[in-house]
Amino acid sequence: MTILAIDTSNYALGVALLEDNQILGEYITNLKKNHSVRIMPAIQTLMKDCERVPADLTKIVVAKGPGSYTGVRIGVTIAKTLAWTLQIPLVGISSLEILASGTGRYFEGYVSPLFDARRGQVYTALYQFQNGNLTTVEQDQLVMLADWAGKLTELSKPILFVGNDLPIHRAKIEELLGTKAIFASITEHNPRPSELALLGRDIQGEDIHSFVPNYIRLAEAEAKWLEAKGKISNG
Template sequence: MKILAVDTSSRICGVCVSDGGHPICELCLTSGQTHSRHLVDTISRALAAADLALDEIDGFAVTRGPGSFTGLRIGISTVKGLAYASGKPLAGISSLEALAQQVVGDVAERICAVIDARKNEVYYAVYRVEQGRLVEDTVPRVGPPETIPKSNARTLFVGDGVILYEDVIRRRHRENATLAPPEWNRIRVSSVTRLAAFRLERGESDPVDTMAPFYIRKSDAELARERTMK
């Protein structure tokens, strides 16, 4: 199954084309400009590098969040448009699960994905690995890094939040904490395609019309509106 996946949950714009869960072409672009300026062009370049036309894609995938509010909206609206126009299925993938998927091959009993949420907080979720598949132990949450639950099991921490709060993680989780190598602390879109392939090949997809970003917390604009209405 040929899948085109997009990740715009951070300042990096990523596109991957895969076949059977194996990447054919993966492009990542870091720019000071908004993703809307170059996402469509990056998709076109990825398809060209994979020697595929858009109508040869069997399904689409996109990170739903958590992450950059603006980035998520751009990526999701773009991929929803492609899925709607082509009539092909769409899978929305958690940014935290995509991070955890990258280190499934490690020997850790638990994986904790941690993304910087700013305001001295992180988005996080805890997974265990069963027969090579991720099983969610803790639903995605947002809070200070000190709120990440402790465990007696060896836990592998991955994500840009680990870099920012390494001292907190090491102090609280001590010998049970292992930190992923730096190169794994950003989402690789190929992990999004692997998760999407597992779902789409089983006939599981998200409704194109109603799939929305998964922000976890409210935006500053929403909070401001609520304050003015009180």
């Protein structure tokens, strides 16, 4: 089994190859550059360096959001195209789950990965490792950070926060949660595509035609267009 993992859901771009129980290769950058231009060369370079060709692939695993509307769409479109062309399974994994999986494995508490969603909002979720397996305590959601932190004060265990957008919200988290809040190292904030591959390894493929990203909310431009057409309310 040779799995190609693709993550362009945020500024970090990552691709990885997992073959059986070995990570053959992994490529990560955290740059504010156009993913649509860089993702295919990254995949091609990784495949060439690992001496693999597209026909060797047996599954595609992609980060399906939440995150950047454009970034999520790019990754999912490429993943669907590759899976359809090669006639191999496609699996989507939460972009937040990838972060949690990469940092919380040896943490005795909860993990709250987050992405900034502007105006005091964050995309986040809550996870916990139990018997070596990552379990979801709270599903992916868009929420005001203050409301989320208030909810977490009710937990009896510490919470590990992780994500490249953490500096934007760290002061508020510390103010509301105090010593209950633990912050991951800067080396852990980039989602690892190898974790993405591992998360999707044993999951059954989804229907490629009906597979859709998890944006959680509409892109602002799309929301305004629908509102102008009277298809959604102002509330």
